[in-house]
Amino acid sequence: MKYSGAAIIEAIHKGTDRDLLKFLYKTVLPRVTRYVLKNNGNSEDAFDIFQDAVVAFHRYVKENKFREEGNPETFIFCICRNLWINKIRREKKQVRMPDGYERYEDDARSALEGIITEERAVIIRTILSKLGKKCEELLKMSIYDDMSLKEICLRMGFTSEDAVKTQKYKCKQKLIGFIKEHDGLIEGIKQN
Numbered sequence: 001m002k003y004s005g006a007a008i009i010e011a012i013h014k015g016t017d018r019d020l021l022k023f024l025y026k027t028v029l030p031r032v033t034r035y036v037l038k039n040n041g042n043s044e045d046a047f048d049i050f051q052d053a054v055v056a057f058h059r060y061v062k063e064n065k066f067r068e069e070g071n072p073e074t075f076i077f078c079i080c081r082n083l084w085i086n087k088i089r090r091e092k093k094q095v096r097m098p099d100g101y102e103r104y105e106d107d108a109r110s111a112l113e114g115i116i117t118e119e120r121a122v123i124i125r126t127i128l129s130k131l132g133k134k135c136e137e138l139l140k141m142s143i144y145d146d147m148s149l150k151e152i153c154l155r156m157g158f159t160s161e162d163a164v165k166t167q168k169y170k171c172k173q174k175l176i177g178f179i180k181e182h183d184g185l186i187e188g189i190k191q192n
Contacts, residue, residue, distance in 0.1 A: 007020075008020055008061065008072050009061055012058060012061045012062060013061070013062070017058075021054070024054060024072070024073070024076060025050075027073055028050065028073050028076050028077055028080075029046070029047070029050050031077055032046050032049060032050045032053075032077060032080045033046040033047075033050075035077075035080070035081060035084065036049060036080075036084055039084065039088065040088065041084065045084075045087075046080075049080050049083045049084050049087070050076075050080055052079075052083055053076050053077075053079035053080045053083060054076065056079050057072070057075060057076050057079060127175065127178060127179065128140065128175075130178055131171060131174050131175060131178065132174075134156075134167070134171075135167075135170075135171035135174055135175070137156065138152065138156065138164070138167060138168055138171055139168070139171055139172070139175065141155065141156070142168055149161040149164045149165060149168075152164045152168075
């Protein structure tokens with residue numbers, strides 16, 4: 001049986017999550033174990049990481065931070081992957097690269113940094129998407145594309161550069177408010 005986000009939230013809030021936990025152990029733990037084994041870990045490491053991730057996920061649901069439309073299996077696996085990457089980083093282990101690649105520590109570090117950077121980008125894109133289309137577009141143009149107020153004004157159809165500046169300020173305030181409400185996201189960025 002596959003659980004929807006809504007069913008998981010309900011089961012955890014009601015305390016009827018025993019079958020859910022069995023389901024997660026059956027579906028997610030083997031995937032986590034394969035990942036950890038491929039990256040210099042063992043089955044015990046995988047089990048420990050998985051346990052920590054399930055506890056974090058449970059807390060996340062209890063704090064109403066997990067959305068019903070979310071995929072719990074993917075979410076827990078991502079937590080596991082982040083925990084394992086952080087553990088590797090702390091212990092300075094080398095990430096196993098596919099056959100045919102050189103296995104130097106610098107290569108492993110570069111690969112890890114690429115993964116971490118991508119995970120940060122996903123978190124940032126998620127945050128921006130929650131601000132509304134106009135704010136998301138304006139902040140992307142301003143921050144990522146480093147466009148001038150004049151360019152943004154022309155591209156987005158604002159009446160003046162002052163209007164762009166005002167809207168940019170409002171969007172930044174909205175972003176700050178969202179981050180304050182969802183401090184777990186910013187912790188995800190800092191940890192990576």
